Amino acid sequence: MSMIAAFYGGKSILITGATGFLGKVLMEKLFRTSPDLKVIYILVRPKAGQTLQQRVFQILNSKLFEKVKEVCPNVHEKIRAISADLNQSDFAISKEDMQELLSYTNIIFHCAATVRFDDHLRHAVQLNVTATQQLLLMASQMPKLEAFIHISTAFSNCNLKHIDEVIYPCPVEPKKIIDSMEWLDDAIIDEITPKLIGDRPNTYTYTKALGEMVVQQESGNINIAIIRPSIVGATWQEPFPGWVDNLNGPSGLIIAAGKGFLRCVRATPMAVADLIPADTVVNLTLAVGWYTAVHRPKSVLIYHCTSGNFNPCNWGKMALQVLAAFEKIPFERAFRRPNADFTTNSITIQYWNAVSHRAPAIIYDFYLRLTGRKPRMTKLMNRLLRTVSMLEYFINRSWEWSTDNTEMLMSELSPEDQRVFNFDVRQLNWLEYIENYVLGVKKYLLKEDMAGIPKAKQHLKRLRNIHYLFNTALFLIAWRLLIARSQVARNVWFFIVSFCYKLLSYFRASSTLKV
């Protein structure tokens, strides 16, 4: 019997960010392994014309929750969606709902965040810092609370090379930042943002670091732990391999490369690609929830959820594996044949951006205009290149994360828990994982039918022939221009032609002699 699964039985659990990528996988696993849990409260905001109920209905009826419905048929009754906006004071939760949350919550998993790298500092602070502070305040009023698990990121201190499982203070206190965001206007915030974030690359990593400081400062008597995942990717094993539902991290780039839009990236092939599957993060999170509630560590423990130190794979190798997967599982209607050149040279990348990205987009838009359609490729390409430039920081560096707490926790688990809540990435086979990832992107993100694979392969063959034809034509035109202008080129051309002619005459003569 799994001790962790039994622990969550009968519990009232509060999850923020349950509609997000990680939140959904977390909820699914909880229902599947502890179907006798009492209730999961989720803080949800109405969005995109959907009511709360419609959002929950959509999640529960997705492929991700198919197995849950078998083990927990009354899952609909066990989810309690509470209307909340983490940007508002008291999260805009009604009095009755707040009372219920305060009275019954046993465990909190705080996953909600803005994960946009370039979010305005005011918004990023509101969600990643102030909301965390407010949630802690709520938690301090919950008499039945046993553990508060905060999801941060392994990159909150990405300005350091070696990162320990400790909280590193930022120069300006989070309270001061929160206060100043209330009265500073946008223009001044824009001006001070680069100074505040310092040598971090974006507002996301900076505000996640501030969020950790808030957790430490406001922990009071609450049992708190922080999880720091690296780059969260598709699921490895559970509930099935390759599940993914948003473009963040590598998923968007896999699409861009598979569709032939992105063919070259400024990346360091030897840098460690610290990907971590979503289900691994969730397993560790649930194990940490159990450990924190049962063992009540005296201080806030931080757990790194990373792969680099256990089972490293570098970006060069990963790109090759992604390309190999495209051979087997091509995406439909590719713009060009997939390719993945990694370079660190600025001139090379500018050249490839011009030749391999912008020029084909301009040519295609010209074709669209000629055929009376609206041009769109150049705009799309510009947005893609902007996105890639934001991710570059993370694909050109390697970090070392110490993992003492994560390893300690692994050794504390019973063999059954190690199996059910497996977060040992040493067992991960990257080749298999990447192939399932690409398959998952095709199925769940692009919603492409597997029956279309032969047609997609044929399309890629056609693109390859066009590519060869185009290159040959280009070469011939360039050569023709060269021999028209240079005596040396003309001499070389004369030499080649006469050599070929002599060779041909020789073979013709020797074949006539044989007869």
Ligand SMILES: CCCCCCCCCCCCCCCCCC(=O)SCCNC(=O)CCNC(=O)[C@H](O)C(C)(C)COP(=O)(O)OP(=O)(O)OC[C@H]1O[C@@H](n2cnc3c(N)ncnc32)[C@H](O)[C@@H]1OP(=O)(O)O
């Ligand atoms: C060549 C071989 C490839 C092999 C694989 C290599 C993989 C390398 C991957 C490196 C990933 C490194 C990530 C590091 C993450 C740190 C971990 C965390 O804690 S943080 C957690 C992780 N957080 C993140 O990853 C957040 C990253 N994303 C952002 O911050 C923002 O999306 C933005 C600032 C980049 C663009 O904002 P903005 O222009 O205002 O507009 P929108 O937001 O509306 O999107 C614009 C368009 O871009 C689309 N798209 C979106 N994302 C991606 C993507 N990743 N990619 C591609 N495309 C993407 C989007 O669909 C849209 O398309 P369309 O509608 O025009 O057709």
Ligand SMILES: NC(=O)C1=CN([C@@H]2O[C@H](COP(=O)(O)OP(=O)(O)OC[C@H]3O[C@@H](n4cnc5c(N)ncnc54)[C@H](OP(=O)(O)O)[C@@H]3O)[C@@H](O)[C@H]2O)C=CC1
């Ligand atoms: N994905 C990754 O690569 C990594 C993620 N992390 C961390 O993991 C956690 C989860 O990330 P992930 O699932 O990928 O992110 P998502 O963007 O998929 O999910 C974010 C969640 O936060 C919710 N949220 C955002 N703003 C509000 C708001 N104002 N009120 C209520 N809810 C809100 C979203 O709700 P809605 O659906 O309404 O938008 C969504 O449920 C985050 O803390 C992130 O920092 C850490 C490392 C890597």
